[in-house]
Amino acid sequence: MKLLKAVTNYVNYRRVLGEKYSASERHLKHFARIVGENANISDVQPKIVDKFLRGNGPLTATWFIKYRTLRDLYRYLISRGLAKKPPLPVDIPKYTPAFVPYIYTEKELRLLLDAS
DSSP: BBBHHHHHHHHHHHHTTTTTOOHHHHHHHHHHHHHTTTTTTGEEEEEEEHHHHHHHHHHHHHHHHHHHHHHHHHHHHTTTOSSOOOOSSSSOOOOSOOOOOOOHHHHHHHHHHHHH
């Protein structure tokens, strides 16, 4: 089966479940374009998947969004017998949140209020 047709079927399946699925649809269609418009599901190689996930810049939260989207697509394809094994990376980078808020203690709040 062609990858683009499989992506279209998967997106329609998610929409039937009641999801809007527009951002993930864009990611999947971009992935299908990178692999090739006429490529079969079996043509997808781990090297192409890595190129799609990494993009052009440094590792960002988008990497994890794209990874989860592809993971879910391949779960769908495997459950229907359209793919045998996902070409996803085995080693997943550790996600680090960009900002950890600092919560003041009561003592620090009192010192701030007393100083003002």
